[in-house]
Amino acid sequence: MMKTEKREDREISPFLNGGIFDYGDQRGSFGFMELLGFPEFPQSIFELPPPTPQPDPASLPLDSTSEITTANLPTTPNSSSISSSSDEAAKPEATAAEEEAEIEKEKKQTKEATKKKGQKRPREPRVAFMTKSEVDHLEDGYRWRKYGQKAVKNSPFPRSYYRCTAIACGVKKRVERSVTDPSVVVTTYEGQHTHPSPVVPRGGQMAARSPQQMPDFFAAPPPRPTQFSFLSSYLPPAPRPVDFRHVPSANHVPTAEDGRCCDRTTSDGLLQDLIPGLMVMKKED
DNA sequence: CGACTTTGACCAGCGC
């Protein structure tokens, strides 16, 4: 229902204000310009919510980010069948009911085995982005399937759960609106993509995005080492040249010129357009 | 018909 409309909605370009990352031993927050590699730029040049004081990200609904839950980690789609036990083969004569029971049992055992008390799973890296956007689900170059939605305590806005549709890719993301500023969408990524971005442009060709929709300051600056380098693993590689003449000021009025200053090939309002290609270093080094 | 969303049910963790 309304799929088309929703897709249309996602065309609207977001304004990334900043975010939070949680990589176990690395935690912190970042502003948009930090993301772009310009920590010295004030966030204020972007569309920040006017009077509402920017709450400390660490205390935002993003708190859910810090309450890393390891209990619901990727139970791989086929995990239950993978874990077929050896004694199963020893019961070739099981009735259908017994088989079902057996399957159920195995499922349970598998689950328990994967989350035995005291046995903490390695925490999936998580990164949360705060994005000023009218739409909840932002295009980020990957294909996602929604698998759940929950009402969040103390929030009038529901939280949506998405999984990457790629086979064997267990990346998930949660999308919710900030309680403190409903115009801000909080997107939390969990896990790392095991595949390149499909980045299939809608309509078979790169959507020609209007400058208003996709101002070119989303283009990436030159590589620059930052503590957020590991963020790249969440995003498809999209290094591209940047023309700093087009980094807009607060009063920047987009023109047609803005739309063609760079040789962008994936200008689809994707999250990868928001995150520069500077974060190319792997976390594990 | 396949891909996707919606939504109620279910389950586990956690605090009391």
Add this chain to the structure above:
DNA sequence: GCGCTGGTCAAAGTCG
């Protein structure tokens, strides 16, 4: 132990 909450599952519905 119980209730609350977050996260996931899966059937049903929708759409192209």
